[in-house]
Amino acid sequence: MIRCEQTGEMMSARLDGRLDSTEIALLEEHLAACSVCRAEWRGLQALDRVLASAQTVRAPVRLRVQIMARLSRREQARCAIIGGMALALGTVALALLVLSPIFVGLLDVMGIAPVLISGGLETVTHLLALLGALGRALLVMVETFAVPLACLGLFGLMITLALNGLWIGTVRHLRVGVPGD
Amino acid sequence: MKLSERSARVTDEKKWIQLALDGDQVAFGQLVTAYQTPVYNLAYRMLGNAGEAEEAAQETFLRVYLHLHSYDSQRPFRSWLLSIASHYCIDRLRRRRIVYLPLEDEIAAPVRMVGDSPNPEAVLVRREQEEWVQRLLVSLPPIDRAAITLRYWYDYSYEEIAEGLGLTVSAVKSRLYRARRLLAKVVQRE
Numbered sequence: 062m063i064r065c066e067q068t069g070e071m072m073s074a075r076l077d078g079r080l081d082s083t084e085i086a087l088l089e090e091h092l093a094a095c096s097v098c099r100a101e102w103r104g105l106q107a108l109d110r111v112l113a114s115a116q117t118v119r120a121p122v123r124l125r126v127q128i129m130a131r132l133s134r135r136e137q138a139r140c141a142i143i144g145g146m147a148l149a150l151g152t153v154a155l156a157l158l159v160l161s162p163i164f165v166g167l168l169d170v171m172g173i174a175p176v177l178i179s180g181g182l183e184t185v186t187h188l189l190a191l192l193g194a195l196g197r198a199l200l201v202m203v204e205t206f207a208v209p210l211a212c213l214g215l216f217g218l219m220i221t222l223a224l225n226g227l228w229i230g231t232v233r234h235l236r237v238g239v240p241g242d
Numbered sequence: 243m244k245l246s247e248r249s250a251r252v253t254d255e256k257k258w259i260q261l262a263l264d265g266d267q268v269a270f271g272q273l274v275t276a277y278q279t280p281v282y283n284l285a286y287r288m289l290g291n292a293g294e295a296e297e298a299a300q301e302t303f304l305r306v307y308l309h310l311h312s313y314d315s316q317r318p319f320r321s322w323l324l325s326i327a328s329h330y331c332i333d334r335l336r337r338r339r340i341v342y343l344p345l346e347d348e349i350a351a352p353v354r355m356v357g358d359s360p361n362p363e364a365v366l367v368r369r370e371q372e373e374w375v376q377r378l379l380v381s382l383p384p385i386d387r388a389a390i391t392l393r394y395w396y397d398y399s400y401e402e403i404a405e406g407l408g409l410t411v412s413a414v415k416s417r418l419y420r421a422r423r424l425l426a427k428v429v430q431r432e
Contacts, residue, residue, distance in 0.1 A: 069419050069423065070415055070416065070419045072419075073415070073418050073419035073422050074415060074419075076422075077393070077400070077418070079400065079415075101423070101426070104426035104427070104429070104430055105422055105423070105426050107426070107429060108422055108425050108426040108429050109422075111375065111378075111429065112375065112390070112394045112425075113394060114371075115371075115372060115375045115394065115395070116368070116372065117279065117280075117283045117395060118279075118282065118283045118286045118287070118295075118372075119279050119282070119283075120278040120279045120281070120282035120283075120299065121282075121292070121296065124278050124282060124296060124299055124300070125271070125274050125275060125278055127296070127300055128274050128278075128299070128300050128303045128304070129267065129271055129274065131300060131304060132267060132270070132303075132304065132307055133267070135304070136267070
């Protein structure tokens, strides 16, 4: 014969059809003899009937529209960020391309380019000298070209922002419509 | 649902999932249509009010969309989806500092039931019963509430509940008994 402490989970499992015939027989034998467990079993059965008769709550009509709108906004934001980054990198690349003749010219003026091309052990020494020279050259450039460089930077930023705004507008215009209910 | 209808539904569902993985939001919309009620019902039973249940359902589908690539097709999609919803609701309940119901919910913003009868009196009686059931559920700790909800509303087996909630089968058995014992005492008092 099983003890009262063992019957609790057995009764719960019986409600779920998890007991085999031997376990059911043992449980029923105990319930026939124990009024306390019998009362608990009746209580569990009553609760089971209440919960089993409960219905499913239907989702509100607007829920699907809300979910799809949220997904759509997320996709738009993702496209805008990727597009903006691509534009920014493109602008930087373009600026470097435009300024590259100036840097190459600087190397020629300082006589460093021919030494680099010829190579050899002297290259390392010359590279160190180059770094020093570049530093000095940058200081000179900043001093001489501070205002034009600042204007170039500001112009580049404005172009980037304008193109970014255009990109976001294009993405919004071309986006797939959210399907309705 | 007939077996043939169920098979067709599973085939469609696999197609929708594959299309959604390729970025087709319309296909994902079909999944939302198919599962919004089960997800909302679970969230409502767990959180106890319509507003939070809507928010939870939205968040669940967003997470499903973002992590669809990690879905294991060997597992039923419904199980995976409801597991995400359960975990979100359990986390949300744990973060609650004060348990309260917003005033509009205390006035009982009407929720629609599957199979609502057109008879107003029957609807009222049913609504009162459902509110009572909901009050019973709210008295349970989060994980026990999830286990009871998955057992009674989704007919999950112990193994499915264990997988969905990250428990052992033995723990599920124990939690179901504990929850039932607690609720039975409440029912007896009332």
